[in-house]
Every structure is written in structure tokens, then in C-alpha cells.
Amino acid sequence: MKIPEFQYLFNELRNWLAGRGLAGNELIYSYFFIGLVTVILFLFVTIFVTRQVFIVMVKSAKTKSDWQKALFEFRVFRAFALIFGAYIIYNVVPYLFVYFKNWHFYALIFARIYMVLAVMFAVNAFLNAVVSIMESSKQYADKPIRSYKQVAKIVFYIVGFVLILSIILGESPVYVFGGFGAVTAVFILIFRDPILGFVASVQMSAVDLVRVGDWITVEKYGADGEVTEINLTTIKVRNWDKTVTIVPSYAIVSESFKNWRAMEESEGRRIKRHINIKISSIKFCDDELIGRLQSIDFLKDYLKETQQFIERYNAENTVNPNNLVNGRHMTNIGTFRVYAEKYLESNPHINKELTFMVRQLQATENGLPIEIYVFSKEKGLKRFEEVAADIFDHLLAAVPYFDLEIFQSPSGSDMRNFVRRGDD
Known part of the structure; x- marks a missing residue:
């Protein structure tokens, strides 16, 4: 679409130069250079004015928001002002190069390419601003917005490249797109990662x-x-x-x-760790051990109730008391499990509403594992590890009070001490 005013202005310029007595090459070159300088000055003024108009329109908004900051940060107004400047160049070329037929052809190609680049530059700035706005929004803060932006840019750059190539070759963009069929395999190979990444982003x-x-x-x-x-x-x-x-x-x-x-x-982070108990240290609780354990606050009521139940059961079933294997008796490992449960119940950092248990696992060559399976209210890495460490610090220190031993593979010093005792 041509602008009639440009035709009128250039006609006036030619008539003015002819009225000054210029003719031939003097008229041609004077017409070209004066017109070129005038167009350049006009472009600068037009781009500046257009940019300022956009800025004033945005600044006049009553409320300040993230989108205003993003438009200024990514210079969207300058980018769109360049589109207007490119449109002016495209309309000026036919009149500016009217006496230079060869230059006219190449200048027109340059003007069209410049228009495509200006649009691409503007769209790129606009996409950056939109993505910045969306990333600052809580609604989209956790979404892979940048992936979609990169896909949109790749598609737009491909379209822009095709348009520029069609301008240079003087062919329809449809023809250029059709020629891509021959290099589809190469295209897919080059853009393998972006294609896989885009599909993954959609799935994610x-x-x-x-x-x-x-x-x-x-x-x-x-x-x-x-x-x-x-x-x-x-x-x-x-x-x-x-x-x-x-x-x-x-x-x-x-x-x-x-x-x-x-x-x-969720409401907790799982603690799932175990203590390996030396199997040879497991035994029935005798009166001496029970007497010592009764001084532990967490076990007072349990020991009293359990002892009464066991005595009643053994009496009703006429159990021979001379052998602890007969009837029912408490074990130090079972009492320790009860103690661990009650200790964990008293811990304010443990969530009792989630899975809560102290259990035995399958015995191995490393002893009998007593596993703590609970959930900590503290989910941050540092506080979680502190809570877990406090629990196991206490339980490891409490094990000897039940006449139990923690299994530990012999070290080098253990083997040396064993050899020395053998020599003695």
C-alpha cells in the first residue's frame, strides 16, 4: 500500500530542484541525496515520536503493574516503533530510487527484509515481556513458561527465515516451504533436542x-x-x-x-531407620532387670500392667515357674520396643496422625533390626536431620539399660585385642 503524501513530497522536491536550474546527473544525484537525508531524519523523528506516544499511553494508566514494568524493561515500544519505520522505508524506496532502476530492485528487497526483521524483533521483545509477566504471577510461577516461549520463538524464527529467503529468491513462501520437504530428515536431526524437549514440556x-x-x-x-x-x-x-x-x-x-x-x-516427612541389636544379648527379663526398668518413667505403667497380666495368665495355666521358657514372660527386646514407642509418642516433632510404629525386621548376619517408622513434622532438610539424629542419639544411648547390645562388625583393634588375649 503506497502513501500518496510521499509521492507528492518527492514530486515537489524534483520540481524544486529543477526550478533551481539543475538537470541531468546534477538533478538525479541531488534529488537522491537530499531525499535520503530527509528520509533518515524523518525516520528518526517518527520512531522517536511513535515510541513516546506508546510510553505516554502506558504511563497514563491509573494503576502501575508488572506488565508496565515488563514493557519498559524489554523495550517493547521501541521494537514496535521500528515496525512503523520499516513501513515508511518500504513506501519511500520507489520514489527515492526512481532514477536508479538497478538500485531500486535491491533497495526494495532490503526494505522488505528490514520489515520482516523489525516484526521479528518486535515479537521477540513482546514475548519476553509476556513471559516475564507470567513468571511473576503466582498462577504461572511453577509452570514451564520458558519452554513454550522458546518453542514460539523457534517457530516464528523459522517463519521469518522462510519469508526472508522467499524475498531473496523472489519466490512464494509456499514454494520455499515446499522445498523444506527434501531436508526434513536433516531438520529433525538438528532440532532433535528441542522437539523432544517440547514434547516433554507438554507432558510435564x-x-x-x-x-x-x-x-x-x-x-x-x-x-x-x-x-x-x-x-x-x-x-x-x-x-x-x-x-x-x-x-x-x-x-x-x-x-x-x-x-x-x-x-x-503433606503433614510429615518419613523417618525410616533401624538399629541392629546383637542377637546373643536378647533374653527374658528377670526380676533384677524389671526392678531397674521400673525407674524409667515411660515404662512404669506398662511394666505394672504387663506383670500383673503375666502373673495371672501363668497362674491360670499352672505354668512351671522353674524355667522361663514356660508360660509368658517379658523380654528385654520387647520392652525396648515399647520404650521406643512411648518415647516417640512424647516427641512433639513426630506426627502421630501418620504411620507410626516401631517394628522388628528380618534377622540377618548383622543382628536383629529394630526399625523406627514415623513421620517428622519438620520437613526442611536441616531440621529433619536434627530431629532424626536426636531420636537415634537417645535410643542408642538407652539400649544398654535393657541389657541389650548393638551389633557392630569387629574392627582391626578388636581383632588385635582378641589375638593378645589368646597369647596371654
């Missing part, structure tokens, strides 16, 4: 696999920390040791990983 968003801010563990890539950024092809994880691991986006979908979000959103 659809089923809510990973969000920015999630704590994830991907053992294959050594990642164990917080997701700080989700891009088209990669996921950036800041590990707890302050290192950064880059995980391919498609690895999250195609391989195994652990997301701790469900734990963080």
Missing part, C-alpha cells in the same frame, strides 16, 4: 510432573536439589551443595526421578 505440564521450586532427585545425572529453571531442552537444578546440574527435559519423562513435592505438601 499436562500431568504436573515438575514445577519451578520443586525438590527433585535424578540419580543418573547426580541431581538432588531445587528446580530453578525449566527451559525447552533442559531443567536447571540447584543442588543442596550449591552446585548446579543440568538435566535434559526429556529425561524427566523417559527415565526415573524422584519429586519430593508430595512430601513437602
